[in-house]
Each structure stands twice: as C-alpha cells, then as structure tokens.
Amino acid sequence: xxxxxxIPFKSAVMPQALTAESRxxxxxxxxxxxxxxxxxxxxxTLTPYDILRLKRRLGLxxxxxxxxxxxxxxMDADGLPGVKLxxxxxxxxxxxxxxAGCAIYADRPTVCRYYPVALLALREQDAPTAEERxxxxxxxxxxxxxxxRELSVTAYRAEQGCEDFDSLNREWYQLILxxxxxxxxxGRPPEASLRLFFMASYxxxxxxxxxxxxxxxNTYSLPKALYREVxxxxxxxxxxxxxxxRQVLFGERTIEEVAGAWDRRVTQRQEVxxxxxxxxxxxxxxxxxAKDSDGGDGRAS
Ligand code: SF4
Ligand code: SF4
Numbered sequence: 001x002x003x004x005x006x007i008p009f010k011s012a013v014m015p016q017a018l019t020a021e022s023r024x025x026x027x028x029x030x031x032x033x034x035x036x037x038x039x040x041x042x043x044x045t046l047t048p049y050d051i052l053r054l055k056r057r058l059g060l061x062x063x064x065x066x067x068x069x070x071x072x073x074x075m076d077a078d079g080l081p082g083v084k085l086x087x088x089x090x091x092x093x094x095x096x097x098x099x100a101g102c103a104i105y106a107d108r109p110t111v112c113r114y115y116p117v118a119l120l121a122l123r124e125q126d127a128p129t130a131e132e133r134x135x136x137x138x139x140x141x142x143x144x145x146x147x148x149r150e151l152s153v154t155a156y157r158a159e160q161g162c163e164d165f166d167s168l169n170r171e172w173y174q175l176i177l178x179x180x181x182x183x184x185x186x187g188r189p190p191e192a193s194l195r196l197f198f199m200a201s202y203x204x205x206x207x208x209x210x211x212x213x214x215x216x217x218n219t220y221s222l223p224k225a226l227y228r229e230v231x232x233x234x235x236x237x238x239x240x241x242x243x244x245x246r247q248v249l250f251g252e253r254t255i256e257e258v259a260g261a262w263d264r265r266v267t268q269r270q271e272v273x274x275x276x277x278x279x280x281x282x283x284x285x286x287x288x289x290a291k292d293s294d295g296g297d298g299r300a301s
Contacts (some may be wrong), residue, residue, distance in 0.1 A: 196245070
C-alpha cells in the first residue's frame, strides 16, 4: 500500500477527484493474483481511533502498542507527531500473516480500509451538507481495478466500515487541518504542547491517568459524570481528548479552569525552579570547597 497518507489522506498517485456519489471500478478478494502485494509495501499512518482499535484487538495498553507496533514520524514542519504501523526492513507490514492475509483484518486501520480510495476532505461536524471529497489511487501492482465490479464511493465506504472510523477521527482531522491552514500565524507549538498532542492523540491510557490525576482536577473543573465517563469509556475519552487539544493548541476554552488554578501553578513552578536553583548553587559551592581543600592539584593538603 504505497499511498503516503499525509492526514487527511491524499496521494500523489494519479488522483481523480470523486464525490460520495462517484462510481469506481474495484474489487479486492482472496485469490486475486496480487493478493497482499499492497501489504508488502505498507505505509500506514495511524489515526487515534486506529490505535484504540488496535490496542483492544491485541490486548495491549496504548503505551505498549505504540512501543511494539508503531514508528514515530513528523506530520509537518513544526514537528507535529504522527505514528505509522511498523514494517520489516523491506516494507512488509508486520500484521501480515503470510498467505492468510491481514491478521487484524476486522480492526485494520483507516488507510487500509479506504485503499484504493483516498480521503481528501471531510465535512465539518454537524454540517448540514456533506462535502467529502475523495481520489482513487491506481498503482501498477494492484489488479483490483481490472475487474468488472462498479460501485459508488458511498457503497465502498460502507462495505469497508469506514464511517465508524471517520466518526471517531473526524474532529482530529479537523484539528490537523486547522493547525496546517493556520500556518505561521500559530507558529510552532511549544514542546510541551507537542507532547500533549502525542499523548492525547495516541497514548490514550496515559491520557486517562493524566485526566484523572489530582493535578488535572485541581486545574480544570469538569462535571463528575464526565470524569466517570472518561474513566470507563475509551470512545468518550477520545472525544474529550480532541476538546482538550483544541484548548491547548488554539486556546478554544471549552474546559473551565478552576478559579486561581493558573496563579497556583505559576507559584508552584516558581517554587520548583527556586529549589532547583538552590540545589545547583550548593553543588557548585561544594565542588569549589573540594577544589580548595586539595590545593587545586587533586592532592589532599
Ligand atoms: S494492517 Fe493489515 S491490511 Fe493494513 S497493511 Fe498491514 S496487513 Fe495489510
Ligand atoms: S487488489 Fe489491490 S488492494 Fe487488493 S490485495 Fe491486490 S494490491 Fe492489495
């Protein structure tokens, strides 16, 4: 699958602009001469919901899933972090189970579901009209385009179970589009924001601990019911993570802060820095004293 999805997905390979009603000629099935050829040149960028599905499927925490099955990359010049599914050195997806095909087929990532269709744009959430646009990728090794079957993009998406994935990823795509279209007006987010983006987008179990921590509760004021929901429900936590990221990246304040929390945090930070400064001073003075007592030549006097 040599689409190189730069989320939201696009491809440089022979794009044809399509709408949801456009028809494409395509059928992929076991027994086709190219079966698995795409998975042997895999370049699969993962979305937050892909990771949620994969961690459930493989029975791993998100942290362990990221460590064992993904590789990091930068999605833009500002270092926005992305993750891809791991392959071997020749590009074969590690989820490929030989001739049997994809070992995680029911939970395969969005890119794999859509292929050979690429998602170019998604409608705004709750927008009255759908404005999704697609393109089709035609690669020489893929024989799925040669059969007689024709169907609409809508039917293809339904067949591949894309909508479940899009509905959980849609807000995240919009976040990234907003970040990209803002360009230099927003500038490179601070390192701390990029780390929060990684955690809230991909490392959901760590994000849950963060949201349920005392520090978070002392900083943000959320209804008790929401805390209960995000403690138990991964999908609810994912939706909350997008809300949190909008606040962190774009200052869209939808999560109320506890009165005085900011001032308290500044004071705490200052106390931490002051303690560190004091320790460093003491360390240097002790080193100077030691130098003086050995006569400056390393020998005790
Ligand atoms: S996850 Fe499955 S479908 Fe996707 S590239 Fe890997 S083996 Fe192929
Ligand atoms: S038809 Fe295309 S998508 Fe299906 S296995 Fe062959 S290369 Fe992959």
